[in-house]
Amino acid sequence: MNIVILEGCVNNPGDLSWDALSQFGQVTVYDRTSRDELAERVAEAEVAVSSKVRWDAEALSWAPNLKMIALTSTGFNVVDLDAARERGVVVSNVPAYSTPDVAQMTFALLLELCLHVGEHSELVMDGDWTRAKDFSFWKTPLIELQGKTLGIVGMGSIGQAVARIARAFGMPVVFANHRPKPEAEGDGIRQVPLDELLTMADFVSLHVPATPETNNMMNAETLARMKDGAMLINTARGTLVDEQAVVNALHSGKLAGFAADVVSEEPMSPDNPLLQAKGENIVVTPHIAWATHEARERLLSVVAANVSAFVEGKPQNVVD
Structure with missing residues (x-):
């Protein structure tokens, strides 16, 4: 499975690890992803891990193999859920971690x-x-x-x-x-x-x-x-x-x-x-309430659990 982390630096500037995702396939980590960079980076992705990337119908069309968007956030207003549903893309979030x-x-x-x-x-x-x-x-x-x-x-x-x-x-x-x-x-x-x-x-x-x-x-x-x-x-x-x-x-x-x-x-x-x-x-303050080390550890743990549940055919924390 091809897993792309699009905003790695936001959630993990280097003090945590993405290794828990490696068991599910090849993991590519990008510190940040602009709109102009998105199409190339998700072209082969099956799972996209992201936070603030805007997933509208156009962005989803750039990822023909995409099966899951694993959000590293509780909020999911960045995703056009109707367009994701139409494409058969599962969207999961991370509730209550912070x-x-x-x-x-x-x-x-x-x-x-x-x-x-x-x-x-x-x-x-x-x-x-x-x-x-x-x-x-x-x-x-x-x-x-x-x-x-x-x-x-x-x-x-x-x-x-x-x-x-x-x-x-x-x-x-x-x-x-x-x-x-x-x-x-x-x-x-x-x-x-x-x-x-x-x-x-x-x-x-x-x-x-x-x-x-x-x-x-x-x-x-x-x-x-x-x-x-x-x-x-x-x-x-x-x-x-x-x-x-x-x-x-x-x-x-x-x-x-x-x-x-x-x-x-x-x-x-x-x-x-x-x-x-x-x-x-x-x-x-610059949106830091969620960013304690402990909260980000919980966040990455739930993201990995969300991907694991999806791989097993039992998606969890699905937003719809």
Whole structure:
């Protein structure tokens, strides 16, 4: 079997191994693959391992022998599933491998908005503390989480992990979900309609997939419904947020802070509106929540298991 890894460097910059795939056939690893390079690289491929390569009908036509797309991601919006189904190509993903890591990043961002640890450390290392007149100083407001309400939009595995951390901090939790989820309620956690969540939450954290329905769900109108001085955190997908509306809300003071590990176009475009908000209470990281060594180990292990299951005629984690 001819297996082509199209974006090897993204998931494995050299600290992990692709050897688990070698038992299934010849493996060719490319660090990155552009659209212009794709046709040549998949011409003989039977299995393509990829993350952000766009698999539309044209791309699928370049791979006449392709039998499987093994995604190295949970999201699968890069694949035209109708075109893949028509071609008889199985598409698998890797669900839930980064749940603890995204929950961890959510609170890393939230805590940075509240305590500005990085900024204060930089001030210390620049010598500001050695010049201080008092034993302590702070350059930004410092916010306690206990008693503040966290609103979680999307109560899947990540949303539930975030809720557990919030409760450990003494935060009441409300959540909105596309369907009733009574099993997630209890111990200071309850489900409410999204409109109600927006009006009562001190922090709103997004944990829903990118779909036509969720595109720009946080826009000028929904931001206006939020509590004055609330903060917004996005560790899900950049397209959930109207970034210009967020910048406007930061400038006006409607939002007291915004943090994200994802943006609408990645890598970030030089004209992304968020870059206009430097100096506001904003934290943006380059989509790294998923990238811990432990999470990437799990990711590669599940990719290999997906390929193994396909070879055995029992495909798993199939998206359709």
